[in-house]
Amino acid sequence: MTTDATAAPSNAALELQHLNVTFGRNVGLRDLSISLRHGEHLALLGPSGVGKTSLLRAIAGLSSVDGGRVVVEGRDVTAVAAERRGVVYLHQSPALFPHLSVLDNVGFPLEVRGVSRRESRERARALLDRVQLGACASRAPDTLSGGQRHRVALARALAAEPMVLLLDEPFAALDPELRADVRGAVFDLLRGPDTGTLTGSPVDGANRSRASNSPAVIIVTHDIDEAVALTDRVIVLLDGAVAQDAAPAELLTRPRSLSVARFLGLPNYVPGVLEANGTFTSALGSFVVDAPFFPSRTEMPSASSSVSSSASSSVSSAASSGSSQNAWLVSRADAFLVGNDVAAVRASRSDRIHSTATVIAVDERVGGTTVRVRAGDVEVTAVPERESHPTIGATVALTMFVLRTHLVADVDV
């Protein structure tokens, strides 16, 4: 029996140690090890069915695990009941109690822990004020709008003073306008300086009188932009395992594998060969990649640090072992620029490669325009130069900014 067994001392709010989670007939998640600090916000990204929700439910104690341990603040809670884990799980759409007023919904976690009704209501009212719903305290939950219900659910979750807060696609059910509004409000609240002490003195003060008592937050989402915009860290789950664990900016610029790049929806994939000396050759030209090539390397090489410094790379073994290997250059659209002035195409440099291309599609969107071009056998998506208005079929100047590209191994193809 591991109940309440004390794990190794740790400053982490949550640690998953070699966790195995199966669900339905799916293989599930295998040997998952993740650690979260207090106040850290982590996004879990992954395709439908990969087990994101199952993982959250397992952490919350709402479903069992098939192996490994869930450790909250150094305490092994793998076999501890859900209500004694210090972990609050919020469903996709708010599950407010219809028979209680908004105020009593928020006060619920306090009352079940033995706080007097009067005090719990006072503290609930303070939390409702924090989510700008103080005026709705006496209303029934079903009279609230979707966004208001989300905010009440969050206030209620914070009333429980959790060490870990799990949000399962919290904004998925909201329409786009409301979504932006609510998620902004939610994360402002979560990032507040006094998060976790919103309700005054903690009930079980011994556990909570720590310097950093903001809950660690895990948010499951399908929305990559949401994950990147709202969290400090993103974990991509693919095929039952962690495919990448990175800061948001790094994830988008340096996907660890072709699978991750494809999952993220990066638009550009250029096949090529990476020689042992670090030269990457593709239909768009050649450039030299910084060597040696360690997949764990996270710093973007600076153009000024070395003449040959250029693209980052997650390709390692072949290049460092002395043989050439197939690799893919992947990037966002902003690694490529198209301009009208074909005559101005210059010789390539170490950090940029110039060529000509033919426009095959122009995609006008709210966020800006992108242009799909073909250069030889390769198609890439690029952004147009200011003042340039590419038309389909036109020949344009294509510039690839090597520093904005990334190389991944060919293993996932």
Next chain:
Amino acid sequence: MSAQVVAMPDPGAQSRNAASARSATVVRPPNVDQSTTGGLSATLLLAALVVISLAPLATLLMTALLPVARFPTIWTVEGDLDQVISVVTNRIVWRSMATSAMLALLTGVSATALGYLAARAIVRAGDRVRRIASAVAFLPVIAPPIALGVGVQVIALRAGLGGATSGVLLAHVVPATGYVTLFLLGVLRTYDHRMEEEARSLGASPWQVFVRVTIPALTSPLVVAIALGALVSWGQLALTLLVGGGAVRTLPVELLAFVRAGDDRLGAAAALLLTVPPAIAFGFLRTGARQTGAIT
């Protein structure tokens, strides 16, 4: 009819007018006579329904409270008030009614407790188990009471409960649980179980979840379930006689005895008393269901 008028005037122009006749037939406005006939039919049908539904009750009322009429008179207002009082104050009637009420209440509560647990387990079970369990829950409802009664009688006798009120209670609980389970299955399928999970996650123990979330959220359906179980017991005759062996005197059992003995007045009084509580309960439940949005 207006179409025929358009088509008829000139036989020589029949072919010429055929098209207009057809089109006139198509665009003919609603026939006023037909709608009037329809309204009349509906009124008559409604009146027939009211008569069919209320006539037996009215007869019961008059038979119980008014002197026995002699043919060809169906009823008369002349009579002895003492006779009416003797019916209203009849101890056998009231004692049996109290027994029936107690059995109904206990049956309703027991069946609801069992039915809730069964329905909850079925709803949460896997697809295959759910299908089988749902079918099993139907059995006590499908089986004729007399057939069910024979089986329950054997069990009750072997358990030493033959002729005992507890044995009759057991017998009533069997079909009542079937009805209540089916009813609660429907309720729990639409019930938001996530509330309970979230309550656990927010720090509530299973008992706190049950008392503070489940029961309050399901109050209306549970009251309806208790009433449903009680109604199954209230009108039960076959099972009461089979298992109670005539020793447990419920209102239906006494009613049967009155009728067999030719005491129409007491029989009618018992029948009325058997009818009124369910009618009141039905009205109450209907109001409750409307308030919760179950019916409109």
